[in-house]
Amino acid sequence: MTASENPTAPTSAELVVEGATLDGRIVDVVVREGRIAALGPGVGTDIAAVERIVARGGLLTPAFTEPHSHPDKALSRRLIAPLGLPARLTDRPALMQRQRDLKATFTREEVAGRAGDFLRLAAAQGIATVAGQADIDSVTGLTSFEGVMDAREKHLDLLDLRVTAFPQEGLVQDPGAYDLVAAALASGAHRVGGWPNNERSYEDQISHLDQVFALAERFGVGIDINIDYFTDPTERLLEPLAERTLAHGMQGLVNANHVGALETYPDDDARRVIAKVAEAQIAVTVCPTNLSGSYPYRGVSRAAELLAAGVTVAIGTGNLQDNWEPFGNLDPLDLARLAWHAFPLSDEDDEGIETAWRLITEHAARAVGVPHDELRTGGPADFVVLAATTKTDALRNEPGPRWSVRGGRVVASRVGTMWTAPAPEPVRSS
Incomplete structure (x- = not known):
């Protein structure tokens, strides 16, 4: 009427x-x-x-969600040449060192400016919620986190940025990071992050995991963790993550990013681990652009098998025009198209298109922990x-x-x- x-x-x-x-x-x-x-x-x-x-x-659709990004680093690639840093690197330790050299120069205002550009671009692409990790460590202290939070406050009318306190350099090998992450959580960070594989020994990696869960329980927040980053069969922390999620009663409150090593597991091991991930209701966010880059590349996990097991799988941008990635435009539709090829979803015919769409809407929102x-x-x-x-x-x-x-x-x-x-x-x- x-x-x-x-x-x-x-x-x-x-x-x-x-x-x-x-x-x-x-x-x-x-x-x-x-x-x-x-x-x-x-x-x-x-x-x-x-x-x-x-x-x-034209299509009318619920807004998109970006489930994995680094707004503190976004658009920082333009700083490499003026700082006189090496331009062409493929070795992982050298890339890590260049990232440290870059963020050592960050100021709160400079981070806020780049993160603001990032958020405005996200809004123009139809993204209403962004999950963004901010490095917190002995190199940048709270500078990156504070700059990202400033950008978040300034752009609340455009979108919602959910900030993860991310100890990039470790919690064991960078012992001051624990207190810095706790300070960020006390100041409004939405989730606690981690990268346990970056520690020097398996015992330290498990300690890192346990510290992440301790922080999550102390502050009553979810976990947004980078784990088993590379297609490296020695990276085996996804299973301990699932076991701790169940032990701590945090089902549905954990998002695992990248999970590339799962591709390299023997099939029987992969089935066992995927079943535990499904039981723990862990969301898995992968980045289709991770098919390129430093060796070993980061892969796209066993996305089709995870989906078949009922796991929430989402796709994210990860890095954008920074130390790790020279390209990117924050368009979720680009990611969905790449995922259709890489997962692959092509065997599903029209349903594959629907699945690709859920990866950037319903599943992405679930991975971030926001309503869809x-x-x-x-x-x-x-x-x-x-x-x-x-x-x-x-x-x-x-x-x-x-x-x-x-x-x-x-x-x-x-x-x-x-x-x-x-x-x-x-x-x-x-």
Whole structure:
């Protein structure tokens, strides 16, 4: 029913989305006071709106979630040359040292500026929630964390940044990091991170894990941990992580990033570990771009097997134009397309497209620990409008325009063109 057919219905709104595709049908969205006041065919007709998006059949989707990133390091690659640091490195220890040299120069203001650029780009790509790790260690102290928190506060109107206190250099070999991470958690960090594989011995790696769980329990937060980073069969900490998650009753509160070593396990070992990960309700976030880089590369884990076991699998950006990765644009659709090839999801036909979409929406939100709301009347007006009319075309045509709506307001958008092959002329019989 249109407003003209119902004289008691409000005739104005903050935002109307006209002619979008949702679940295979064309609908309008009427937004008032930050919520979806009406959703359905023709409900925006005759509504005077402060803002109007003419979707022309473009997809309407819940906002995207970025489940793994490093906003404190993002866009820092441009600092390498001015600092006189070596430009071409493939050796892992040398890359780690260049990262230390880089972050030793970081200031709170400089980090906040780059992280702010990162967050604005994320919003323009349709991302409403970002999980971001901030390095906390004896090199950067709390500088990176404080800069990221400053950027978060400044951009709350655009998106929600969930910050992980991340002891990049270790908790055993960098003993001052424990107290620094605790200080960050006391100052508002949302989760505690870790990288136990970076410690020097297996005993130290287990100690690192135990310290992460101790911090999580002390501050009542979840865990966002980088574990078994590389395709290295000697990295075997995912199973102890699952066992501790169960022992501490933290099912559903742990996200494991990368998990590349799982690819290299014998099949029987992999099945056993995957079953424990599923039982512990650990989310696994992998980065499809990790198929390149330093040797051994970081891989994409056994994503298809994890999904088949009922594990929440998400995909993230990881690094963006920094010491580790020269490229990246924060577009979740790029990641979903890469995942379709790399996992692979191609054997699932159309269902593979749906799975790829869940990796950047529902699954990503679960990995971060935030709600994922389907679009409905009365629900929050947080969504994205794309130019493509199908999910398949959205994955094919990433340059198209995009509108990001948060709290009922268009907070970011991007312009571009879409290319679609013209429909063939009908064949006429002679």
